[in-house]
Amino acid sequence: MLALLVVDAAVSAVVELFFLPLRFDGALLPDLGGVPFPATAVLAAVGTPLLVRTAARLAPRLPVAGAPLAAWLATVLVFGFFGPGGDAVLVGDWRALLLLAGGALPAAVVLGGEMGRAQQAAAQRAADHDAARRPGVGTRTGA
Template identity: 65%
Template sequence: MRVRDWLVLTVLVVDAVVLAVLELMFLPLGFDGYLLPHTLGGAPLPVSALVAALTTPWLVGVAGRVSPRMLVAAAPLIGWFLAVVVFGMFGPGGDLVLVSDWRSLLLFACGALPSALVLGKVLATTLGPSR
């Protein structure tokens, strides 16, 4: 890999980590009267799971174009996952940022599953059919 490829990969991993932190911060968002109006009986709005479902697979796909090696292509997914776990469990000041309900599971599922599918596609495309 060239220096430019390492720089692009570093930016992709940093983007994944920043997105993971932002997704964690907006995970408790809901119609509870604090940020959004108190309508729908305070129903949660897990928009950060949608953001994770769109951005993390895209970052993995771009990393797969940088290099088809598995560890390089999976670097944004690994960075995202570690950031969600570390910042979610041991957040700023030791706070638990990861909410303990279905929204956390949804965030993990929407971020990791589509990214794993994109990673599988990258690896299948570069490895080719077995003979």
């Protein structure tokens, strides 16, 4: 399942990169004078955190939960700067920053939250285990 999530992150990164230069120019979208339409940044902001959350639910360890984010980021950087045929696919304007911020920042926040919840749950389990091992701790004896 983790391999599928990593592959999904890489494929979505490639698709987001290739459709990042999309514009309202009448070819695929209505003609609005060539206004940029970076919808793939929104897809990255929604999809990448979902992949991270799903990976964290598989195993709440940083290498597992962070694997989709690492794959997405590596794919964006490799294909963005060294694309097919040596072409730079990543556009050199605000849309590139929007894609990177939209994909990486929400996913990093979700990763931190999931790791914090996992650490808190482990601490709670350890406290419960310690309390169960010590008889009489936390219980009142009749007065």
